[in-house]
Amino acid sequence: ETGVTQTPRHLVMGMTNKKSLKCEQHLGHNAMYWYKQSAKKPLELMFVYSLEERVENNSVPSRFSPECPNSSHLFLHLHTLQPEDSALYLCASSQNRGNQPQHFGDGTRLSIL
Amino acid sequence: GQQVMQIPQYQHVQEGEDFTTYCNSSTTLSNIQWYKQRPGGHPVFLIQLVKSGEVKKQKRLTFQFGEAKKNSSLHITATQTTDVGTYFCAGPILTGGGNKLTFGTGTQLKVEL
Numbered sequence: 001e002t003g004v005t006q007t008p009r010h011l012v013m014g015m016t017n018k019k020s021l022k023c024e025q026h027l028g029h030n031a032m033y034w035y036k037q038s039a040k041k042p043l044e045l046m047f048v049y050s051l052e053e054r055v056e057n058n059s060v061p062s063r064f065s066p067e068c069p070n071s072s073h074l075f076l077h078l079h080t081l082q083p084e085d086s087a088l089y090l091c092a093s094s095q096n097r098g099n100q101p102q103h104f105g106d107g108t109r110l111s112i113l
Numbered sequence: 114g115q116q117v118m119q120i121p122q123y124q125h126v127q128e129g130e131d132f133t134t135y136c137n138s139s140t141t142l143s144n145i146q147w148y149k150q151r152p153g154g155h156p157v158f159l160i161q162l163v164k165s166g167e168v169k170k171q172k173r174l175t176f177q178f179g180e181a182k183k184n185s186s187l188h189i190t191a192t193q194t195t196d197v198g199t200y201f202c203a204g205p206i207l208t209g210g211g212n213k214l215t216f217g218t219g220t221q222l223k224v225e226l
Contacts, residue, residue, distance in 0.1 A: 043156070043201070043216040056213065090155055098212030099205035101146055104155040 003027040006091050006105035013081065014113050021076040021108045023091030031097040032074040034066060035090040037107070043090070049074060050097040078110075086112045116140065116206055119217040127225055132192050134220035136185040136202035143205055145178050145185040146214070151198040156216075192224045 004025045013019050025032065034046040048056035049068040063085075065077040074091055088109050092102040116139045126132050136145065144163045148156040160169055162178035162185065169176045173196075175188045185202055199219045205212040 042218045045213070048213075055211070056208075092156075094214075099143055099214060101158040101161055102156075102203075102214060103158065107155050 004091060004093055004103050004105035006089075006108055008108055009106060010109045010111075012111045012113060013078070015081055015083075017081075018077070018079040020078065021089055021091075021110075023074040023076075023105055025072055025074075025091075025093040025103070025105075027093055027103060029093035029095050029103070030071050031094045031100075032068060032071075033092040033094075033102065034074065034076050035092065037088040037090055038086075047076075048097060055097060081110075081112045083112050086110055117202060117204055117215050117217040119200075119202060119220050121220055122218065123221045123223075125223045125225060126192050128193060129191050132189040132196070132222055134187050134200050134202075134222075136187075136204075136217050138183045138204050138206070140206055141182045143182075143212075145182075146203045147176055147185075147187055148201040148203060148216075149198050150201065150219075154198075156201060189222075192222070194224050194226065197222060197224050 007022045031050045033048050036044045045058050046060045047066040052068050063080050067075040088107045090107045091105045094100040094102045118137050120135050144161050146161045147159040149159055150156045160176050165182050166180045167178045173190045177186045189196055199221045201219045202217040203214050206215045
């Protein structure tokens with residue numbers, strides 16, 4: 001039990017599908033993050049939310065659309081993805097944004113056909 | 114470009130041998146954090162160092178923060194198969210949007226019997 005729950009754990013989708021990844025944290029943190037982890041690449045920060053406000057968007061293609069309805073929940077909406085988007089998508093949370101330790105969920109393993 | 118580098122990228126050791134991974138930042142860090150990601154798992158926070166020259170130990174793991182607060186190391190004494198995984202360092206780096214916890218490139222450790 002990590003305190004950060006991600007669903008689904010695995011997702012296979014076609015390039016024309018629309019799906020959403022969900023993240024929920026039970027730690028009382030006020031910052032949440034989406035990361036992409038591809039094989040043999042460093043962790044890539046995609047989005048940062050602090051107090052439900054998006055504070056960072058690292059040049060992520062518009063086919064990825066985040067949503068943070070409250071401080072405990074984070075979504076990543078996916079549409080018209082490309083094969084190179086296949087990766088492990090990790091959600092994390094921390095007490096405050098910037099320099100606090102982050103707690104990660106188990107991730108969603110995404111495969112684009 | 115990547116602001117937090119780690120070497121080596123990969124390390125294979127025999128069980129019982131020691132292992133060290135090095136982390137270098139392009140800028141001075143207010144703290145350095147270490148994470149471990151087991152194969153098929155997610156990054157898990159291990160420890161945070163804050164003071165210049167600080168050394169902390171967790172059983173067979175020794176963490177050190179450099180005097181200039183720009184580098185760090187993780188040393189494992191007498192490795193075991195349970196040490197297998199990828200070890201990441203991370204430090205807050207000031208960007209236009211404030212401090213961003215920036216992860217290193219990671220060192221993948223394999224332990225052979």
